[in-house]
Amino acid sequence: MKIGVDYYPEQWDRALWKADSDLMAKIGVKLVRIGEFAWSKLEPRDGQFDFQWLDEAISTFSRHAIGIVLCTPTSCPPLWMYETYPDIVQVGADGRRIQTGIRGHRCLNAPMFLYYAKRITEQLARRYANNPAIAAWQIDNEIEAYPCTCETCRGLFRDWLIDKYDTLENINAAFGNSVWSGEYSDIAQIKPPTSYPRAWQNPALCLDFARFSSDTAVKFVSDMAQIIKRENPRAKVTTNTFFCENTPDFYKLFSMLDFTSYDNYPPVRISGDDNNPNSHAFELDFMRGLKQRNFWVMEQLSGATGSWAPMGPTPKPGQIKGYAMQAMAHGADTVMHFRWRTANKGAEMFWHGLLDHSNVPSRRFKEFAELCREASKLSVIETTELVSDVAILYSPENDWAFRIQPQTEGFNYLEQLRYFHAAFTRYGTNVDIISPTADLSKYKAVVAPAMYVYDKASAENIYRYVIKGGTLIMTNRSGVKDQCNNCIMEPLPTVYREMIGAEVKEYDPIGNTEQTIADFAGNKFTCRQWCDILEVTTARAYAEYKDSFYAGSAAVTMNRYCSGVTYYVGTICNMDFYESFAGNIMKQTGIPRLKDLPRGVEVTTRTNGLDDYIFFFNNSEEEADITLPKAMYSIIDGGERETLTLKPFGMDIVRK
Incomplete structure (x- = not known):
């Protein structure tokens, strides 16, 4: 198990490099990540490359056998490039180029940006791809599915749509453009979504633009990785990611890469509200599930955070070490802390690292040193992995679609995944968060929350799992939309109705209003946000509503289908329901449970x-x-x- 740090040699005097590397070696740091923001130092002028300082930095650390994670610097093109080629800057939904001055302004489709991005990546790969000090490569930094609307992106989006739908007539039909007189008569009329709220715009157009933007990010990362692999096919390549406003399809993003990397900043305030699961165990299991393999943390909490917002509280005693160990417990084989030194210049000077501005080792630094010592004892678990009895299915397309059209006050797609995750892990069982098209056969229970947008492969995979004897849990807002993000004209949950053994005869988007359901044993629970009023066919009621005009109607059902069982949760409840429900599912499926674990x-x-x-x-x-x-x-x-x-x-x- 390796502990590392993020380091920025270009931001510090060379005299510090040796002292820092000596101290890192002394306390047991095994890796440093460098280079992701250093393009202007590597290429100060067009075509003039300076790698001498980077050679020296790599040598400084490698003499201590500290491995290097070398990053491509394409997140931050130099200002000379923006001045020479202003059309490489992203254009926002309002049709204006975004302001430069911080980072991540570039359009991933801009021809001149791609030319220079490929060139700097080739230069780095030729120089360092076979250097034994390089442990891994990181492409770019926290890449998003940027919704750029520049002319290049508009043209490529039109091409993407024609490739998908073949003709303009098919696009009109798929988008339902007869609504509001929106039919295209010329392909040039197709434009990305505007700065109006997404819910005011064509949901089919918005979903396809999200898909296109994600594909753009995936292609960019894949192209950069291939450049490095050409120089050294054995090079280990990744990119770092996080949950962001423009989340790409993580499954596609990492499909061509060697391992998943995540930037992990767990909250230091512990909520006393049991209905607000805030453990980063969910995010960690999510990252492990992307490739169903162990992963790396490329940035880990090191101190009080503060750049884009006022500073948050400093980590409490135990959190620096504890949250790094938590990541390892969920499948991280390497944890790298952001950052070794707190910046004393620039916008991130109050996003605290391990060494504060005082340059005196603090409580947090001493705790980090203790973590390094403790991690050195864990070689016995380096070849281990997590094997789970429970899986939760995450769909990026459902995530995007719910963001486009919010369903009701307080409704959140990821929240439903979090509730089930928190409930099952409360009993000490491992949980995988995986794609709806992944192999489900090894799991004793599978949760498929809010399968909103129909996908043929996913639906067939879910049916196959139940037919062969699996136990499935589905929830409200399943089977609502077709692949184009248009509503299906059948009783809900449409394609899943036969397997569920019930129909939604009506639904009530109650928002933050609270109501009550009671399960088969008479236990009462609070529900909110959404109420599917269910009429059972072959299913039985697991729980019924106690309030409103639908009191006595089924809220949760259980149906035996072929060799398996399908549960349907038609509402959203407080945490106590999910814990009770998960406990019953585990009992029925024989999943071992740890009882009476202390809270937390x-x-x-x-x-x-x-x-x-x-x-x-x-x-x-x-x-x-x-x-x-x-x-x-x-x-x-x-x-x-x-x-x-x-x-x-x-x-x-x-x-x-």
């Missing part, structure tokens, strides 16, 4: 096929006592343990 304690298991290693993480501000089912050996402290006492944000790992 998270449990995951990594295995190498012979030995299982159980991670107990106390993600709370209170000390937690845990009684183990039998005496187990602690990897952290050594020795047999029958009970564990975890300090706030503390972790122990035991061999089962």
